[in-house]
Amino acid sequence: MHSLFKIINKYGSKKNIIFGIFIIIVFNVILFPKFAELFLGVKIDIKSILDVKFSYTTTMAYTLFNHLGKDGRNAYKLSELLIDIPYAIIYGFVYTFILNSFKKLKNYKALILVPLLISFFDLLENSGIIFMLTKYPIKLAIICNLTSIFTSLKWIFAIVTFVLISTNLVWLIIAKISSKKHIIN
Numbered sequence: 001m002h003s004l005f006k007i008i009n010k011y012g013s014k015k016n017i018i019f020g021i022f023i024i025i026v027f028n029v030i031l032f033p034k035f036a037e038l039f040l041g042v043k044i045d046i047k048s049i050l051d052v053k054f055s056y057t058t059t060m061a062y063t064l065f066n067h068l069g070k071d072g073r074n075a076y077k078l079s080e081l082l083i084d085i086p087y088a089i090i091y092g093f094v095y096t097f098i099l100n101s102f103k104k105l106k107n108y109k110a111l112i113l114v115p116l117l118i119s120f121f122d123l124l125e126n127s128g129i130i131f132m133l134t135k136y137p138i139k140l141a142i143i144c145n146l147t148s149i150f151t152s153l154k155w156i157f158a159i160v161t162f163v164l165i166s167t168n169l170v171w172l173i174i175a176k177i178s179s180k181k182h183i184i185n
Contacts, residue, residue, distance in 0.1 A: 005109065012097035020094030027087045035083050036075035044072055044079075050129055051084065051122075055152045058144040065136050077133040080126045088126065092119025095161050102168040115161045121154040 036044045048064060050056055065073055095115030128147025132140050 008093075008096055008100050008112065011093070012100045014101075017094060017097050017101070020090060020097065024087075024091050024094060027083065027090070031083050031087075032079075035079050036072075040071070040075045040078065042071045042075040044068065044075055049076065050147070050151065051080075051125065053151065054155050055148045056144075057148070058139060058141045061132065061144050061148075062136075062139055065133065073133050073136060077130055080130050080133075084126050085123065088119045088122035092116045092122075095165065098165055099161075099168070102172070111164055114157055114164060118154055118157040118161060121150045121157065124150040125154055 033046050036042045046052065048067075050061055050064065053060075068076060092115050095118070096112050099112040099115065125147055128143055128150060132143055132147065
């Protein structure tokens, strides 16, 4: 654990945070919506994939897989492998770097690990989806149910991370405004 905090402190610079935010934007604006179409010639409605749902049933998952067709399933699987796995690692560290910059927080070392939990559950989710797509048309109900739980946990920790970052930004703004008032008075 100590070495993880060393890595976070070493690479959590403002420059890396800004670069990381830029990369996250590129993933969300270009790679996710356009990957399948640009590189594989398959159009997938990004709003229909399992990753963006809070949870899903086996029926919902396999209805989607069936609707995608063979090329769509292959594109989805490649997107999970080549886009979503690196993305999960990148955003986990970028959000951790952001939270680490708020070192005045009580228990901040525990709190900065929350974004890594998003990444952890996202990687488990991706693994489950890839496995289900690989075994299609065999329906893997237990794997699907576990994967749906991982998806829900990913979103829960994403919400917690958003609240932590937002709250700390508000406190930072209040502190700056407060310190400017003291200088003026």
